[in-house]
Amino acid sequence: MIARSNVLNSPLMPPVKLIYSDNYDLNLGSHVFPSTKYKRVHDKLIQEKLAAPGDFLEPQPADDRDVLLVHTEEYMRKLKTGTLSEFELARLEIPYSPEMVNAAWLSAGGSILAAGQALAHGIAVNIGGGFHHAFPAHGEGFCAIHDVAIAVSKLLAEETIHHAMTVDLDVHHGNGTAYIFARNSSVFTFSMHQENNYPLDKPPSDVDVSLPDGCEDEQYLHLLRENLWHALSSFQPDLIFFIAGADPYKEDQLGGLNLTLAGLQERDRIVFSMAKEKGAPVAVTLAGGYARDVEDTISIHVGTVRAAMQVAGVT
Numbered sequence: 001m002i003a004r005s006n007v008l009n010s011p012l013m014p015p016v017k018l019i020y021s022d023n024y025d026l027n028l029g030s031h032v033f034p035s036t037k038y039k040r041v042h043d044k045l046i047q048e049k050l051a052a053p054g055d056f057l058e059p060q061p062a063d064d065r066d067v068l069l070v071h072t073e074e075y076m077r078k079l080k081t082g083t084l085s086e087f088e089l090a091r092l093e094i095p096y097s098p099e100m101v102n103a104a105w106l107s108a109g110g111s112i113l114a115a116g117q118a119l120a121h122g123i124a125v126n127i128g129g130g131f132h133h134a135f136p137a138h139g140e141g142f143c144a145i146h147d148v149a150i151a152v153s154k155l156l157a158e159e160t161i162h163h164a165m166t167v168d169l170d171v172h173h174g175n176g177t178a179y180i181f182a183r184n185s186s187v188f189t190f191s192m193h194q195e196n197n198y199p200l201d202k203p204p205s206d207v208d209v210s211l212p213d214g215c216e217d218e219q220y221l222h223l224l225r226e227n228l229w230h231a232l233s234s235f236q237p238d239l240i241f242f243i244a245g246a247d248p249y250k251e252d253q254l255g256g257l258n259l260t261l262a263g264l265q266e267r268d269r270i271v272f273s274m275a276k277e278k279g280a281p282v283a284v285t286l287a288g289g290y291a292r293d294v295e296d297t298i299s300i301h302v303g304t305v306r307a308a309m310q311v312a313g314v315t
């Protein structure tokens with residue numbers, strides 16, 4: 001039995017809202033994408049007393065009408081009926097299963113919930129999502145539907161917000177995000193990624209910070225501070241979506257940067273601190289993470305939640 005943290009019990013402290021479902025697991029087995037990571041992050045947050053079991057909000061699957069704000073009807077039908085072509089399945093790079101599709105819809109619902117919670121409370125973390133390689137009519141790179149784009153599009157359509165910024169610090173370029181919002185002046189897309197890595201074709205974001213192979217903490221953090229500050233000074237978002245990939249880590253199997261665990265913690269603190277200084281709420285998604293030791297990936301994601309709590313003043 002784990003005691004509920006007194007700090008988190010305090011009504012005076014602004015809580016960082018956490019969103020999670022056991023059904024986020026994409027049911028991928030021994031795939032390089034460790035799809036059990038969501039549950040392991042959830043469990044470690046409790047184990048480290050950063051959260052109590054009752055602190056997690058359970059998302060509902062995204063409504064199809066919201067999914068259609070981003071994706072085509074034909075693609076949605078193929079996903080729901082298991083009729084993707086061989087080529088489409090190969091491009092998705094994860095095996096098809098009804099659980100995978102359910103998890104994708106649930107992750108999008110989680111990001112919608114995170115956005116609403118962030119607007120109400122300052123920071124919310126979806127312990128899932130960040131499927132930034134999904135395009136309107138196809139999925140790729142482990143990403144079936146684009147949870148962040150769906151959430152942003154819904155809030156814009158409802159006029160809950162008028163301007164959003166995506167801050168994508170996954171090691172891989174946010175190609176789906178850049179493509180989806182290319183002609184939308186209400187959304188500012190910021191991607192900081194390894195240049196010589198997937199995806200080969202990188203549609204331009206509003207700001208692309210292309211990093212050299214082997215980029216280390218000092219250079220990375222310097223570039224992040226400069227470019228993010230500049231972006232936040234030129235565009236005042238009503239909401240930031242932070243795509244907090246764990247794969248810039250030096251031990252990542254699909255990444256070629258050289259960031260340490262401490263460097264990634266500092267990365268997260270910079271994002272939350274700058275957002276706070278600019279008065280912008282932040283919704284977080286986890287995105288990628290393929291460390292040789294999956295425990296490192298879990299620690300990086302837990303570290304993102306810890307950094308959020310530190311900056312929000314909860315811990």
Ligand SMILES: [Zn+2]
Pocket residue numbers: 170171172245247287288289
């Ligand atoms: Zn990635």
